Amino acid sequence: MELENFRREEKLPPQKLAIAQYVVAAVLLALVAGMWRLSVLGADSYRVLAEQNRVRKVPVLAPRGKIFDREGRIIVDNYPSVSCYLLREQTKNLDADMPRIAEGLHMTVDQIQAILKRYAYAPKYQPLPLKQDITPDEQAFIEAHRTELPELQTLDEQRRLYPRDGFMAHVIGYVGEVSENDLKQTRYAFYSPGDVVGKSGIEESYDEELRGQDGSRDVIVNSHGKEVGLMGQELAKPGRDLYLTIDLDLQKAAERALEGKTGAIVAMDPHTGEILAMASRPTFDPNQFAVRLSKAYWQSILDNPDHPLLNKAIQAQVAPGSTFKVIMTMAGLQENVAQNLTVSCNGGATFYGHFFGCDRHHGFVDIHNALPYSCDTYYYTLANRLGIDTMARYANSVGVGVKTGVDLPEEAAGTMPSEQWKMKVMHDKWYAGETISVGIGQGAIQATPLQMARALSGIASGGVLRRPHLVMDKELSADELSAVKQTFPGSGEKTIPLTPENWQIITDDMAGVTGPIGTAAEAHLEGVDFVGKTGTADVVSGRKKGDHNRNTIPNAWFVGMTPRRNPDIVVAVLWEHGYWGNNSAKLAAQVITAFVNKQREKAGNLVKVAAVKPQVGLGDAAPAADANSATTTPADPDAAHSPAKKDNE
Known part of the structure; x- marks a missing residue:
């Protein structure tokens, strides 16, 4: 009886037994589900992980x-x-x-x-x-x-x-x-x-x-x-x-010419827009950037006031000085204003109650000697006759104030002022007196060396302007070339009206610049039809003559080409703080000499062009003659070339 009672007490109640069975079943089900997830659902991912381990x-x-x-x-x-x-x-x-x-x-x-x-x-x-x-x-x-x-x-x-x-x-x-x-x-x-x-x-x-x-x-x-x-x-x-379109021989000549200077040189084939040389100084070492740029080298770049990373050929926006007078000449002739315009230059003229000086007493000046003399008085008068909006229209037509579309990043557009431009940018009206300075490439106008090279070569080519580029067009498919033009928009390929008569006058006048009476006579190349225009642009308003502080020394410009009509090459030089435009003309002559000698060598012509002595520093720049001195050699007031050579030239 006692044993029977003991066995009865050992039995689990049915409810507890059912709960225990359900718990065991749930645990087994969870284990089976986990194994199925690992072996079936996660098979691929775990196989990849295992594969990655080896x-x-x-x-x-x-x-x-x-x-x-x-x-x-x-x-x-x-x-x-x-x-x-x-x-x-x-x-x-x-x-x-x-x-x-x-x-x-x-x-x-x-x-x-x-x-x-x-x-x-x-x-x-x-x-x-x-x-x-x-x-x-x-x-x-x-x-x-x-x-x-x-x-x-x-x-x-x-x-x-x-x-x-x-x-x-x-x-x-x-x-x-x-x-x-x-x-x-x-x-x-x-x-x-x-x-x-x-x-x-x-x-x-x-x-x-x-x-x-x-x-x-x-x-x-x-x-x-x-x-x-x-x-x-x-x-x-x-x-x-x-x-690339670059010619290493011309590139070397441009780099040598700029050695020790600050500025840019660009050479271009006006027939195609191919850039033959492009140099900018100061420069930098791209090998330093190709690995891990050191802090010391980067700091040296930042501390350099002349901005070594700036490609001055396409990014230096400065006043073009008297090189702009070629565009002024075109505008004056096409508007039928310059043909009969004559002035008597007595060292300047007064406009709107302000006297605008000219560094020389040029005497009688007309359209045929205004450019070789680079007479400011003549171009002051021409600017006053044309007005700023007409000047802007012609300047814009040859690409001043507009990107050229060169296939390089961050090209600058420059500035060509007008009444609309001043109202938009400065919220003020344009005053007639401001037009006078723009007529000689000063004032609010800004341009890059590539812009001036293309503008003047386009005029010398009868009004045909090509898109400057650095990669040979034949290297690119039609779609790729179209993509490049969309990526680098600009004024591109265009033709502007220019009568044959005016074309001849302008190019002959540019030849006079490198002739005996011209401002770039010292850059003359015997036996070469080398023409161009000098320019000196003040960087500080009201600069006093004889001020040799580097930051007040003018920028020296020159844009030259050969031959005078339909040129095969154009060279633009910007020498920052280079003093007179004839200094830059000598640098351009070095590149032109390299080009002509190479062409003659290819043609089997052994007669070499005599090289112009390289300009190595401001000590070679001749001082401007005093406005009251007696001289029969006219000089550009913006390029002020010496009436006589010095021993160190």
Whole structure:
């Protein structure tokens, strides 16, 4: 009886037994569901993760296309380089490894932490560029510590090799790592952090063509991250080579002429718009930007008051001085105002109650000697007759105040004032007295050397203006050429009305500038139809004669060409603080000499042009003659060339 009662007490109530059964069933169901999720639903993802534990995708960077001159001579090449990348998924405690990595790569811990902070939002599987162009001893360090530091990976790259001493730096530009600000722009939508892109010049303008398409290698790695085999690869597609319109011989001549000076020289073929040479000073070393820019070098750039990164050929916006008088001559002739205009220059004239000076007493001046003399009094009078809006219309027609459309980034448009312009920009009306200074290329007018080269060569070509460009048109398809023109809008190809009679007068007058009575007589080239126009533009209003403070010394301009009608080459020179326009004329003559001698050599003509002595400094500039001195040699008041040569010229 007692045993029966004991067994009855050991039995579980049916309710508790049912609950226990349900709990066991639920646990078994959860286990089965988990196993099914892992083995079926997550099979692919876990297979990929497992594969990644033994297979690593290593990028193969495409070499950028090389850059050549018009004759196939190489300008920009590539050289083999090794960079170090950081694989974050290969380390469990990067903070502990950081001091050792910093020491081996000759970096600081702060530098590494800054890189990690910059790429904080990048996917963890993405290799981070730790140090570019590492040295052989740094490569040896990585190989020797492959087991302890599996997070370090080396990658072979092709890195840019630019000419030395900043040669052609402003034309070529440079490459650098894409920045965070770049990645926010639409054009960089398909770029990733660490990618190398063109930052200025041709490198930026034609980055898509030059950069190529990266490939990759699927390599087998062991548990220590060491490569032990290759599963497959996708070959990189090298970037496209580009052939520029630049002629290295003329480029060298332009660079030599500008050595030690501040300014720009641009040479162009007016028939095609092909830029044959473009130099700007001071320059910079693009090789410094191609790897990791040092703070010291960047600070030296920032501290330079002459702005080495500025391409003065297309970005220096300054008053063109008396070179603008060629455009004034065209406007006066086309408006039938200048043909019968004569003035008696007694050192200046009064307009609207203000006396506007001319540095010489030129006496009787008409349209035929106004340009060679560069008589300010004549052009003051012509400007007063034409009015600012007529002057602006003709200046705009030849591209002053309008971008040329050259295929380089950040071209400046310059300024051509008008009544509408002043009201829009300054919210004030235009006063007639302001027109007088604009007539000699002073006042509110601003232009770039390329604009003036194109404007004057277009006039000398009978009114036909071509779009300046630096990449040979034959290198681009029709669609690519159209895209370039849309990317770099400007006045482009155009023809302006210019009668044959006026065309002849203007070009003959420009020939007088380099003739015996002209302001650029010292730049005359025997046996060469070398013509042009000098100009000196004051940089400080009210500058006193004899003031030699650099910041008050005028800018020296010259735009010249050969031959005088339908020229084969035009050269524009801006020498900042170069004093007189005849100084710049001598620089232009050096480039013209190189061009003519090369053409004669090709034609089998052994008669070389005698070179003009290079202008090496302001000590070579002859002082302006006093306005009251007796001389029969007229001089440009904006180019004030000496009545007699000095021993040092």
